[in-house]
Amino acid sequence: MKHMQCLKEIIDRSVSKGWVVSNVFGLFRCRYTDPKHDWLTMREFQALHEHHFSNEKLNVIKDIFLFSSFTGLSYQEVYTLRPANIITGNRSRTELLMMKITTKAQ
Numbered sequence: 001m002k003h004m005q006c007l008k009e010i011i012d013r014s015v016s017k018g019w020v021v022s023n024v025f026g027l028f029r030c031r032y033t034d035p036k037h038d039w040l041t042m043r044e045f046q047a048l049h050e051h052h053f054s055n056e057k058l059n060v061i062k063d064i065f066l067f068s069s070f071t072g073l074s075y076q077e078v079y080t081l082r083p084a085n086i087i088t089g090n091r092s093r094t095e096l097l098m099m100k101i102t103t104k105a106q
Contacts, residue, residue, distance in 0.1 A: 005032050045069070071096065 008028060014020040040048075049066055053059050068078055073096075081098065089095040 002032050004028070040069075 004025075008023075008025040011020060011023050011025050015023045045066065048062060051062070053062065064075075064078055067073070068075065071078075073081070077098065081096070085096055085098045087095050087097050
């Protein structure tokens with residue numbers, strides 16, 4: 001629906017500048033509202049971290065989700081992560097060195 005709202009604005013400008021004769025979206029009403037996100041709290045993250053599933057696959061998925069949440073990596077970036085990406089940086093800190101897929105930044 002957001003795309004339709006943007007398209008309607010473009011057509012409105014085109015009509016006002018005389019580039020288009022009439023607005024075909026004139027009667028169309030865009031009712032787009034930004035979605036409300038419920039972010040997890042630290043307490044909820046802690047509860048999820050401490051929870052153990054009976055199915056080992058679910059525990060792995062949980063660990064990947066928690067890792068992604070705290071590092072900001074997407075699923076694709078976690079999937080392509082290799083041991084070579086894990087380095088020991090300054091002051092003996094463990095760091096990730098990889099190219100971000102979306103921004104191509106290191």
